[in-house]
Amino acid sequence: MIYSCTLNPSIDYVMSVHEFEAAGLNRAHQTFYYPGGKGINVSRVMSRLGVDTAALGFIGGFTGEFVKNFLSKENVSHQFVDTGQTTRVNVKLKSSNETEINGPGPNLTENHQQKLLEQVRSLTEEDTLVLAGSVPSSLPSDFYNTIADICYKNGTKFVADTSGDALKNLIGHPLFFLKPNHHELGELFSTNVDSIDKAAHYAAKLLDEGVKHVVISMGGAGAVYVGENKRLVANVPKGKVKNSVGAGDSLVSGFIAALHKGESVEEAFRYGVAAGSATAFNDDLCERDDVENLLNEIAISSINEEGINQ
Ligand SMILES: Nc1ncnc2c1ncn2[C@@H]1O[C@H](COP(=O)(O)OP(=O)(O)OP(=O)(O)O)[C@@H](O)[C@H]1O
Numbered sequence: 001m002i003y004s005c006t007l008n009p010s011i012d013y014v015m016s017v018h019e020f021e022a023a024g025l026n027r028a029h030q031t032f033y034y035p036g037g038k039g040i041n042v043s044r045v046m047s048r049l050g051v052d053t054a055a056l057g058f059i060g061g062f063t064g065e066f067v068k069n070f071l072s073k074e075n076v077s078h079q080f081v082d083t084g085q086t087t088r089v090n091v092k093l094k095s096s097n098e099t100e101i102n103g104p105g106p107n108l109t110e111n112h113q114q115k116l117l118e119q120v121r122s123l124t125e126e127d128t129l130v131l132a133g134s135v136p137s138s139l140p141s142d143f144y145n146t147i148a149d150i151c152y153k154n155g156t157k158f159v160a161d162t163s164g165d166a167l168k169n170l171i172g173h174p175l176f177f178l179k180p181n182h183h184e185l186g187e188l189f190s191t192n193v194d195s196i197d198k199a200a201h202y203a204a205k206l207l208d209e210g211v212k213h214v215v216i217s218m219g220g221a222g223a224v225y226v227g228e229n230k231r232l233v234a235n236v237p238k239g240k241v242k243n244s245v246g247a248g249d250s251l252v253s254g255f256i257a258a259l260h261k262g263e264s265v266e267e268a269f270r271y272g273v274a275a276g277s278a279t280a281f282n283d284d285l286c287e288r289d290d291v292e293n294l295l296n297e298i299a300i301s302s303i304n305e306e307g308i309n310q
């Protein structure tokens, strides 16, 4: 089973405003409410792609009820630890560009933490855990590492999608899959990753640190895969970007879902990029048909010492 874990879920309140004016009264012409948080997005996409999944994490209050009901309606299983505190609402403001305001997290006690860690301890080598998103400030800063260590001990495949210190502290742990975007990769190595070659170069360093599969997403500029004896590059399909929220999570989900179905690394990479773009071209997260309709538009080439090999 593929589990996701979201330490800091949300309701994503999406507001579209024609011409946003800071410090003025703006009226939205369209609004949506979605369950949010990176792990939850991974599970929603996973389920749409036909792979069994369950969402773990911390949730509470009336907003938490909304998230749970929404997931249940979509047939996404969930086993959240109840915090008794209102899950945050993250504002996604769409106008000529996108502005996000993400709320803080809940106050999580030792008891909450132990309940979640107990669930992680019950996973086996048959399972994959995708831990994704920010760490509420009430948790120890090495909480990702604690979960990574439990997974390593139990043979559970561990996938992480986070940034900043949580990402930095994880380096050196054996990870099954990591998908930083090129900015996050640059931050890790204190450099500017502004080309496919540089992305492949620094992604390979993550392999040396024990990561099995690395994908570097570069927004509209393509994506790079680096794994054992393999370096690949993908273009992204052309289309009108409506929503970048959850595009990275969709890539993670598509890649894991395809590998889980027994696809090759090349096909899983293509599937992941298609899922990312299908979400970018949609108001909500991608549907399976949207993803599969884009597969033909994505070319995968290998990168060798001399550059890209068509
Ligand atoms: N302009 C674009 N055109 C087509 N696809 C895109 C575009 N921007 C993003 N995508 C799709 O979304 C994927 C993830 O994008 P990006 O590199 O922005 O990741 P991210 O920063 O992790 O995303 P997020 O904004 O969800 O956090 C890309 O690999 C691609 O598939």
Ligand SMILES: O=P(O)(O)OC[C@@]1(O)O[C@H](CO)[C@@H](O)[C@@H]1O
Binding pocket: 008, 010, 012, 035, 036, 037, 038, 041, 090, 100, 102, 132, 133, 134, 135, 245, 246, 247, 248, 249
């Ligand atoms: O505050 P975090 O945990 O870093 O990110 C949370 C978030 O922005 O990430 C998802 C998109 O990737 C959204 O659904 C959600 O609102």
